[in-house]
Every structure is written in C-alpha cells, then in structure tokens.
Amino acid sequence: MDHGGFTRVPADDEINFNSQAAYVHITTNETIEGVQWKTEPDVGSVPMFADASSDILSHRIPVEKYALIYAGAQKNMGPSGVTLVILRDDLLQRIPDGLHTMLDFRTHVENNSLYNTPNTWGIYIIDLVCKWLKDKGGLSAMERENEEKSKLLYDAIDASSFYRGHADTDARSTMNVTYRLPSEELEKKFTAEATAQGLDGLKGHRSVGGIRASIYNAFPRQGVEALVSFMKEFERKNG
Secondary structure, three states, X not given: OEOOEOOOOXXXXXXXXXXXXXXXXXXXXEOOOOEEOOXXXXXXXXXXXXXXXXXXXXXXXXXXXXXXXXXXXXXXOOOOOOEEEEEOHHHHHHOOOOOOHHHOHHHHHHOOOOOOOXXXXXXXXXXXXXXXXXXXXXXXXXHHHHHHHHHHHHHHHHOOOOOEEOOOHHHEOOOEEEEEOOOHHHHHHHHHHHHHOOOOOOEOOOOOOOEEEEOOOOOOHHHHHHHHHHHHHHHHHHO
16 A cells, blocks of 8 residues: 555565464455455455445456355445355354354355345346346346446546546446546546536545546446536546
C-alpha cells in the first residue's frame, strides 16, 4: 500500500503462508479502493476461503482452487438477504461439534438449504438473474462484457493527466473503478454535476474519498459511455 491506501494485491513471492494454517482467506474484489485479484494466490495445500460477494457471476472462477466460496447476493446475483455458499465436501468432516445449529454447515447440507424458511422471493430473483446470464451466453460472455465496460473507463482515465487511477494497472477491479481528480474541490464539483446529469453514486467511499464508479453486471455499457463523455467535457471545462 501507499499513503493513499491499498492499490494492489500482493505477489506470490511476497506472501509467506503457514503450511499448518487452518485456512487462507481472501476477498476476491475490494470495493472501496477498487482492487481485484486477477489470479488466485498460490496457497499450497492450505484450504483457501474467499468472500466473492462483489464479483461473483461477473467472470469465470476456477472453483476447484477453493475450499469455500461465499457471497452475498446484493451485488451481482439478486436482492440482499441471500448468501451463496460453495463448500468442498471434505470440510464437512472438520466441523467441530457444539456449534450453534445455524452456524453448522452440516445443518444446511443435510436439509438441502431448507432447514429454516428460505427467502423465497430473493431466491426466485436469483433464478431469473441466472437465466438472464445464460441467455447472454453465460459467464464467458458476461466476463467479456465487464472487461469491455471497465476498459472504456480506464482508457479514459489513462488518456488524461486530469484523472488519476487509484489501483495499480494489474490489480484494477472490473466492478469498482476508483480514481482521483486534481483536488477535493474538483471532486465535489464533479460528483454534483454528474448527479445533476443522472450519473449518481459516484462519490468515493468516505474512508478514501475520490470517485468510485461501480459498474456491476446489471450496469449497461451505455451508462459507462455516458460517464466517459461527461468526464471528457468536465475536464475540458475544468482542466
């Protein structure tokens, strides 16, 4: 990291794992600072767990590399209130006795995820989203679309000396594009004028400031094109 916060993920030769560790945990996409793992770290034989809430279904995942993947639905899958868990079978044998019933994954496996009354509406919406993804061509097509959307925005940032991308080039998130302007005053003016033009929600997270464009699966390419057009005009007037 630098004085501006985390800008990248560590390289494999920068990480020393304890081979006796119970697990290694990563967050596949960091939404606040716009940093994403492009490839999984080499963790050896240690089970790898991942919070994939913010980029699940946005691209293909080598599921076999993970022991556990969990993800809240609210970014790309559907409404909040549903959590997806993909669990490797052998981990069930390692669950200690005495856990609270609802915290024991065996409870949910043995009851086909129906131990308690499920969020039927939320699951129904996820079913519709999955059908939408299949109609688009599946995760491969969604991945291409997300790469193209984010490239439009990153290219606009890189072509300018007015805008400055936050994350390192090889760790840039396709979901959350973070960048800065020359001053906080200009950033406030940028977000205010963008909102007035229907480009809302661009203010960066309160802990880091700047600009954050969240372009999840449902966000259309036309929206990114509109933002790029606005950015060029704002730079022309204020650069």
